[in-house]
């Protein structure tokens with residue numbers, strides 16, 4: 001098993017410190033072995049119970065957080081039912097811990113002592129948390145407008161924080177060009193991050209009685225949730241452990257929806273926005289104007305029979321208010337998926353999934369206190385505000 005380029009098929013050994021192919025394209029991994037119910041380690045309550053499905057060894061027990069196995073709960077939603085996957089309940093407050101648990105363990109094994117990443121906040125916090133646990137020297141580049149809840153968390157873990165003015169993509173450029181030493185531990189580039197997040201598919205499979213859900217609805221920024229679910233469920237299907245793939249839906253904010261534009265156009269080349277095409281959104285965590293794995297995401301969504309949605313700020317705020325009122329305190333970015341679910345279920349002819357769709361709740365609202373407070377103030381003056 002090694003890395004394989006998603007464009008030119010060139011291969012690299014897993015212990016090489018590469019983060020992309022020489023041709024510039026992102027790297028991938030061949031499918032893992034999948035898992036049968038008997039292969040799950042019932043004695044381990046964390047995501048490491050699926051270690052036999054992973055293509056790299058698990059994190060050493062003394063370095064783990066007990067990450068994974070988040071609750072899956074059913075709630076009524078506008079006359080239908082939804083299953084909410086509470087993936088904001090992770091040590092660093094977002095699902096990204098799934099990916100960094102696997103990725104950082106591998107980096108430590110191959111001798112990377114210094115790591116850096118660019119992030120809209122949650123990935124930086126997650127890498128910083130694992131770097132603290134594993135003794136890695138960590139630097140996180142964030143856009144200037146990153147909420148203080150996230151930057152405070154990153155610095156509290158002991159990571160160095162570098163604020164970069166301008167949009168999300170400027171942060172990525174500075175990180176890659178400005179950090180001469182250390183390993184670029186990018187969740188958007190590393191296939192080992194996707195390898196870790198694929199535990200989400202295995203967890204859903206087990207929580208649903210060793211069956212795949214009919215559909216999964218997730219926020220879509222760079223595509224890691226959609227791609228990891230695609231990888232995990234395809235492995236389970238190849239192993240004969242499920243009989244079909246769930247429909248995968250990726251949800252973007254209308255203000256920054258390059259995947260949606262490429263999906264509608266049927267052309268991956270459309271999946272990149274110029275600065276003047278990017279608007280303001282409360283969902284800063286998915287506001288990625290130049291995502292990397294566009295062809296892969298489009299293929300995964302099409303193969304599953306799902307789709308890509310772009311929801312308005314009004315839909316996001318309404319979904320945020322509604323999900324908070326159910327006791328689910330998520331950050332605004334997460335509400336993009338809830339808004340997508342509302343739209344899918346509320347259409348004139350809602351699709352039948354053979355069971356409630358799963359909505360992935362990706363990030364905690366506790367990181368976005370200031371932003372949520374501002375939203376309440378903004379809408380509070382009129383008395384009928386979106387968050388009231």
Ligand SMILES: [Zn+2]
Pocket residue numbers: 005006007008009010021022023024025
């Ligand atoms: Zn290549």
